[in-house]
Amino acid sequence: MTLPPLTLVLGGARSGKSRHAERLVEAVPGPWTYIATAQAFDGEMRDRIALHRQRRGAGWSTVDAPLDLAGALFAAPPGGAVLVDCLTLWLTNVMLAERDPAAESLALVAACRAAPGPLVLVGNEVGLGIVPDNALARRFRDAAGRLHQDLAAAADRVVFMVAGLPMQVK
Amino acid sequence: MTLPPLTLVLGGARSGKSRHAERLVEAVPGPWTYIATAQAFDGEMRDRIALHRQRRGAGWSTVDAPLDLAGALFAAPPGGAVLVDCLTLWLTNVMLAERDPAAESLALVAACRAAPGPLVLVGNEVGLGIVPDNALARRFRDAAGRLHQDLAAAADRVVFMVAGLPMQVK
Amino acid sequence: MTLPPLTLVLGGARSGKSRHAERLVEAVPGPWTYIATAQAFDGEMRDRIALHRQRRGAGWSTVDAPLDLAGALFAAPPGGAVLVDCLTLWLTNVMLAERDPAAESLALVAACRAAPGPLVLVGNEVGLGIVPDNALARRFRDAAGRLHQDLAAAADRVVFMVAGLPMQVK
Numbered sequence: 001m002t003l004p005p006l007t008l009v010l011g012g013a014r015s016g017k018s019r020h021a022e023r024l025v026e027a028v029p030g031p032w033t034y035i036a037t038a039q040a041f042d043g044e045m046r047d048r049i050a051l052h053r054q055r056r057g058a059g060w061s062t063v064d065a066p067l068d069l070a071g072a073l074f075a076a077p078p079g080g081a082v083l084v085d086c087l088t089l090w091l092t093n094v095m096l097a098e099r100d101p102a103a104e105s106l107a108l109v110a111a112c113r114a115a116p117g118p119l120v121l122v123g124n125e126v127g128l129g130i131v132p133d134n135a136l137a138r139r140f141r142d143a144a145g146r147l148h149q150d151l152a153a154a155a156d157r158v159v160f161m162v163a164g165l166p167m168q169v170k
Numbered sequence: 171m172t173l174p175p176l177t178l179v180l181g182g183a184r185s186g187k188s189r190h191a192e193r194l195v196e197a198v199p200g201p202w203t204y205i206a207t208a209q210a211f212d213g214e215m216r217d218r219i220a221l222h223r224q225r226r227g228a229g230w231s232t233v234d235a236p237l238d239l240a241g242a243l244f245a246a247p248p249g250g251a252v253l254v255d256c257l258t259l260w261l262t263n264v265m266l267a268e269r270d271p272a273a274e275s276l277a278l279v280a281a282c283r284a285a286p287g288p289l290v291l292v293g294n295e296v297g298l299g300i301v302p303d304n305a306l307a308r309r310f311r312d313a314a315g316r317l318h319q320d321l322a323a324a325a326d327r328v329v330f331m332v333a334g335l336p337m338q339v340k
Numbered sequence: 341m342t343l344p345p346l347t348l349v350l351g352g353a354r355s356g357k358s359r360h361a362e363r364l365v366e367a368v369p370g371p372w373t374y375i376a377t378a379q380a381f382d383g384e385m386r387d388r389i390a391l392h393r394q395r396r397g398a399g400w401s402t403v404d405a406p407l408d409l410a411g412a413l414f415a416a417p418p419g420g421a422v423l424v425d426c427l428t429l430w431l432t433n434v435m436l437a438e439r440d441p442a443a444e445s446l447a448l449v450a451a452c453r454a455a456p457g458p459l460v461l462v463g464n465e466v467g468l469g470i471v472p473d474n475a476l477a478r479r480f481r482d483a484a485g486r487l488h489q490d491l492a493a494a495a496d497r498v499v500f501m502v503a504g505l506p507m508q509v510k
Contacts, residue, residue: 010333012298012467014485044475125332127182128352129299129469130307135214137470145184145333152333160332162465162500162509163350163485163492169335180503182468295502297352299469300477305384315354315503322503330502339505 003028003081003118004156010125010148010169011161020159020166021083021120022056028118031080034062035072037090052085066093070111078116087123087151091144095136101143109150123148125160173198173251173288174326180295180318180339181331190329190336191253191290192226198288201250204232205242207260222255236263240281248286257293257321261314265306271313279320293318295330343368343421343458344496350465350488350509351501360499360506361423361460362396368458371420374402375412377430392425406433410451418456427463427491431484435476441483449490463488465500 003024011017025032034056040046053062065072069090076082084090094104112119127145132138152158158170173194181187195202204226210216223232235242239260246252254260264274282289297315302308322328328340343364351357365372374396380386393402405412409430416422424430434444452459467485472478492498498510 008333012465012485013471014467014482014489016489044478125182125468126470127184127468128295128297130296130302130311131183132470138214141183141470145182149184149186149334152335158333158335160337163348163498164489165492165498165509167337167500167507167509169332169337178503295352297354298465298467300466300472300481301353308384311353315352319354319356319504322505328503328505330507337507339502339507 003120005115005118006112006155006157007118007120008148008151008155008158009120009122009161009166010158012125012128015161016164017122017124017161018052018085019055019164020161021085021122024120025081025083026059028081030059031077032060033076033080033082034060035065035069035076035082035084036062037066037069037084037086037093039066039089039093066090067097067099070107073111073115073119076115076117081118081120082115083120083122085122087121087147088126088144091147092140095140095143102146105143105147105150108147109154112151113154121151123151173290175285175288176282176325176327177288177290178318178321178325178328179290179292179331179336180328182295182298185331186334187292187294187331188222188255189225189334190331191255191292194290195251195253196229198251200229201247202230203246203250203252204230205235205239205246205252205254206232207236207239207254207256207263209236209259209263236260237267237269240277243281243285243289246285246287251288251290252285253290253292255292257291257317258296258314261310261317265310265313272316275313275317275320278317279324282321283324291321293321343460345455345458346452346495346497347458347460348488348491348495348498349460349462349501349506350498352465352468355501356504357462357464357501358392358425359395359504360501361425361462364460365421365423366399368421370399371417372400373416373420373422374400375405375409375416375422375424376402377406377409377424377426377433379406379429379433406430407437407439410447413451413455413459416455416457421458421460422455423460423462425462427461427487428466428484431487432480435480435483442486445483445487445490448487449494452491453494461491463491
């Protein structure tokens with residue numbers, strides 16, 4: 001199996017996005033680069049990061065890029081497959097750092113289009129619940145939705161995960 | 171391309187519902203009527219309305235129908251395509267006005283079935299998050315889900331938007 | 341039409357999951373067993389239970405299993421079709437009873453695999469909204485997502501309901 005230049009894996013919490021994305025990458029020859037956007041602010045997050053890292057096992061090199069995701073994409077080994085996990089935490093970090101999510105998203109989409117090897121992006125779908133009470137959550141939801149739309153337009157393949165199973169959207 | 175009598179476009183926040191619905195309508199000859207259900211209570215909403223209106227451009231006539239959506243459907247130019255954006259705000263308005271959402275929904279479904287030209291309805295899927303804490307949000311979620319089910323049963327085509335891409339459900 | 345050994349019906353609130361699952365079961369010869377996991381803590385829930393029971397009509401026998409779902413599965417008439425409605429309330433009950441959701445889920449998946457007749461499971465998708473504020477809701481969301489993934493892996497058929505319409509995922 002081959003990977004197209006750009007794949008977007010969307011889905012809800014615990015829908016098996018990361019695992020599916022890892023399998024897509026592991027189906028092609030290495031090197032495999034895992035770009036992690038998570039920041040371990042608390043124990044809950046630290047546990048989750050450790051669990052993901054343990055599951056991936058050997059063959060992966062891991063790069064932390066909580067904010068400079070575009071830079072990490074350019075620095076990845078040319079021709080090797082890259083997994084970004086995940087867009088949602090990156091966007092959270094961008095907003096917490098009080099950077100402009102629209103400008104950062106635009107730059108990220110450009111970097112994804114220019115990536116030197118096959119790229120798989122993981123993102124959380126967060127817009128299918130009741131409108132959140134607080135304005136920051138609404139702004140985040142808007143920014144995430146727009147980023148996903150722009151990336152989906154650029155992507156060769158888009159899947160929506162349901163209970164660990166991929167539904168092909170594009 | 172032709173439009174069937176009744177199309178329902180569902181999806182989460184910022185999933186590209188409005189844009190997709192506009193394209194469906196603009197693919198058939200005019201006149202095109204845009205029935206807006208939004209009420210500009212605050213600046214956030216005013217900005218969003220202005221943005222949508224600007225994107226639509228020429229060729230559209232806009233009708234405001236925050237509550238009497240059935241009336242606006244009957245008043246649209248016969249044979250012309252009509253877009254309703256969106257069901258969710260209309261239902262919010264109905265509940266804020268303390269009208270009965272079940273009765274109003276029933277009347278709306280009947281009006282949609284009797285519409286004189288192709289009709290495209292946009293609605294927010296809001297039932298895929300954690301159960302909301304407050305009872306009003308739960309009642310809203312129930313009413314929206316029932317309305318969507320009734321309209322989907324009546325519709326010729328139903329799409330579920332993911333990141334700007336339509337998944338055909340019916 | 342025949343029912344495969346294990347069917348999983350997922351979807352949001354008011355997406356028509358229960359009704360779809362009932363129809364799947366009623367399409368095969370009886371006996372039909374309805375395993376209800378709901379506990380009528382309040383009037384809202386009592387009304388919902390009564391409504392569902394009324395809709396199902398004759399031909400069904402109902403078993404209440406708020407916690408011991410695996411036991412109820414083993415006790416169902418051999419060869420008869422069984423509907424479990426729903427996994428989400430069962431998992432809520434497990435967590436409220438301070439049992440371990442991971443261990444209970446594992447046992448449930450084993451029981452579903454060993455069920456003596458066709459089995460249809462209904463579950464709420466709750467992971468597609470904004471990350472909940474409170475830690476219990478996040479833990480619940482995680483546990484539900486994992487349970488759904490494990491059951492979906494074991495299932496012969498998985499459907500995701502949108503506005504009363506089934507999208508086949510597996």
